[in-house]
Amino acid sequence: MNRATHRTSKPAVRPAGRRDSRRPDVHQPSLFDAPPNTAPTTYLTTVYRLRVEPTYDGLATALNLRYLREHGFAPQQRTVGDSPALLLQGVVARQRADWCDALASLTGEEVALGYSNGGAALLLGVDEHVYALTYGTLGRFMVADSAMDPTFGIEFAVRALVPEDIRQVRRRVMGTRGRVDRSLVPGGTHIRMYGIDKWGEIVGQITGRTDNPTLTECRRTGRPMRVTGSDSLQLRLALSPDGLRDDLREVARVCRQASPLADLEFITQIRPVRPADPRLAALTAELDHQLGQVAPTDIGVAVPGHAADAVDQAGSYTIRMPRSGRRRSVYADLELADLLAHSRGVPDGQRWTSLRTGQVTVCADAAGRDEIATAPASRWLTAQLAHGTSQLMLHEGHWYEIGDQHRRFLRDEVDQILSRSSDVHLPPWPLGENERIYNERAAGAGMVLLDRKLLRTAQHHRGIEACDLLGPSDELVHVKRADTSAPLSHLFTQGTVSVDALLHEEDARRALIEMVARQSGRELAPDFRPRKVVYAIALGRGRPVTTATLFTFAQVALYRAVKSLRTEGVEVEVIGIAAT
Structure with missing residues (x-):
């Protein structure tokens, strides 16, 4: 082999694993790099469905005006494609973080660092629906809770997720105060493997994958897309106006036309009622009326989950209820009549508030001095009331809707x-x-x-x-x-x-x-x-x-x-x- 031939047979570039300090540092593409000069076509977005009219005036009624005024954020009218929209954006700056004093105390040196949180929300009407797309830490707070449809995310998830590929479930256990369980299977498994009690647990959030080629992300990748459903939906939505409109129309179609999948339908049967639900005013009024009666038919007394063990040792119970006209009273056993004797003395329209601020205490002695457990009086009541075609249940101070x-x-x-x-x-x-x-x-x-x-x-x-x-x-x-x-x-x-x-x-x-x-x-x-x-x-x-x-x-x-x-x-x- 001659000298010239030998030279041309060597590689022109050094192997990627070795660094040559004489050459500029050239970036080597990795598995996770996007192709050059390719802009993303979808973005992971949190979207809420709003119960307002799809007009500029309707969108304005969904704003959290107190929050916007507090931070000086002003809505701006826009159009996204041919859809009316409101854009909100802003930054909240903190001059000094809360943890600065802790570090200064530990080290003896002054630490003074601030930070900023930013966010945005885009409210837009698509056909008969209105959606809020929220971004960053602050976007969620720019929209009023009372305008949000709390059933939206779960409603889509039970119709769209693949039951065999559920990644995460968050559920609340009825009968145990405040207990929330979260189960996570990163690789996905069948919903049955989560062991959810269909009769006594409420699924508040579910994450899985949907294989819907009408959605931009599934069509673009040819693969199922990860979706999280709760009161909102978290999924990748198109970044073009027309693509976004089409994605939201497909979400609406699934919610409107598709039947819940057999393995997921149970999730919809007991749903917590949000504090801002418009039905609560009528429910509270009916509950207030029945609390003023001697023997209401739809109310009972129940033991809060955290007080169950204490009741076994109860020597007496005490009741204290503001505005009832009665002093703290001691009872050998707790009966509904005892709570009603206090609630009837509260003025009309104030009984539920009085129950929430009042207390029922379990005592180990007969005189009501040795206190072993206590809870707001509202948590000791249960009720089952009808509102139109809905059946709603009061349990430990919270309302739940029960499916037929x-x-x-x-x-x-x-x-x-x-x-x-x-x-x-x-x-x-x-x-x-x-x-x-x-x-x-x-x-x-x-x-x-x-x-x-x-x-x-x-x-x-x-x-x-x-x-x-x-x-x-x-x-x-x-x-x-x-x-x-x-x-x-x-x-x-x-x-x-x-x-x-x-x-x-x-x-x-x-x-x-x-x-x-x-x-x-x-x-x-x-x-x-x-x-x-x-x-x-x-x-x-x-x-x-x-x-x-x-x-x-x-x-x-x-x-x-x-x-x-x-x-x-x-x-x-x-x-x-x-x-x-």
């Missing part, structure tokens, strides 16, 4: 539970006889009296009731008298808490065996495990226990209790107690 299909399916499940016969029989319960005396009398028929006798364990150091009566075949019998079905949700929870302790806590089993021996001389097996729970219920005025006499929330609580107990191999029976 949910009520029908739930009713069918509860009918099956109530139809089971039982070998446990209890005597009639005379009107006016309190629960303690009734249980003492019922214990004479082969039962062991365990009412108000607490099992104190490492897990439950304040104590829990194993049951009110231990049946002839070691059934755990829980007894409750209720003028309405609302207090029963706590009864059902008691059954699951007791079984959980007796199955999984050795000290609870040992305490129960010793307690039963002391009370009756009956010997339980050293390896005792509960096999059956019986809920014995006496409803006011001698009504039978049916789906027609149980509030929806009581049905939900019963269904969840049965599901939980059967998972542990424990059977459940519900019996009615006759009234005399």
Whole structure:
């Protein structure tokens, strides 16, 4: 090979992995670089659907005017394609960050740094709908909550997401104050794998992928697109006016014409009602009216989730309610009539506000001095009211809308539970006889009296009731008298808490065996495990226990209790107690 040929056979450029300090630093393309000279055609956008008219005047009614005035942001009329639009944009500057003082205190040196937050919102009308596209930290705050449609994001998601490719779910558990669970599967899985309780959990946000070639991003990439649905939608929307219009029209078409997918439809059946929902004024007025009555039919008293353990140790309850004309009062048991006695003294139109600022406190002693749990009085009420064709339920101070299909399916499940016969029989319960005396009398028929006798364990150091009566075949019998079905949700929870302790806590089993021996001389097996729970219920005025006499929330609580107990191999029976 001659010298010239050898030279031309060498590479003209050094390998990319080596750096030559004599050459300029040339950027090597990576997998994540966009192709040169190619502008993006879509952008990840948060979009809300607004309940206003698609005109400039209508768009103006959706603005958060207080926020805009506070920061000096002014809306500007625009058109996007042929759609009327309002553009809002601005920056909020902070001269000094809150954490500067913390750093200065720790280091002894002055730290003075500020920052700015920016954002924008674009409100536009497309056909009969109005949307708000929000950007940055501040964009969301430029739009009034009262104008937003809280069903929008979920409504699209249950019709568009692939059920087998759900990436994230956020849900609120009914019956447990404030508990919110978030489950994340980065690679996606079927919605069934999230183990959502269809009857007692509310899905507030769901993330997955949609494969809709009409949407710009799916058509551009030829792949499914990630979408998050809640009260808003987060998805990639086209950046051209015509493309954006077409994307929003497709979103509207899916919401209007597509049926919810079978595996996702349950998500729509219980929905929280937003604080700005226009129906709340009428609901509050009706609730206020019923709170002024002696015996309202649609209201009951219920135990907040965080106070459930405390109720087992209750020696008394205290009620304090502003503007009622009554002093703080002490009661041996908490009845709806006690709360109503206070609420009736509050002026018309102020009762719900008074309940929200008032307090119900659980006390360990009879005098109402040893406080062990407290909550706003509003959280101790449950209600089920109709508004037009809607059924709405009040639970722990929040309103929920119940779908027709949910009520029908739930009713069918509860009918099956109530139809089971039982070998446990209890005597009639005379009107006016309190629960303690009734249980003492019922214990004479082969039962062991365990009412108000607490099992104190490492897990439950304040104590829990194993049951009110231990049946002839070691059934755990829980007894409750209720003028309405609302207090029963706590009864059902008691059954699951007791079984959980007796199955999984050795000290609870040992305490129960010793307690039963002391009370009756009956010997339980050293390896005792509960096999059956019986809920014995006496409803006011001698009504039978049916789906027609149980509030929806009581049905939900019963269904969840049965599901939980059967998972542990424990059977459940519900019996009615006759009234005399």
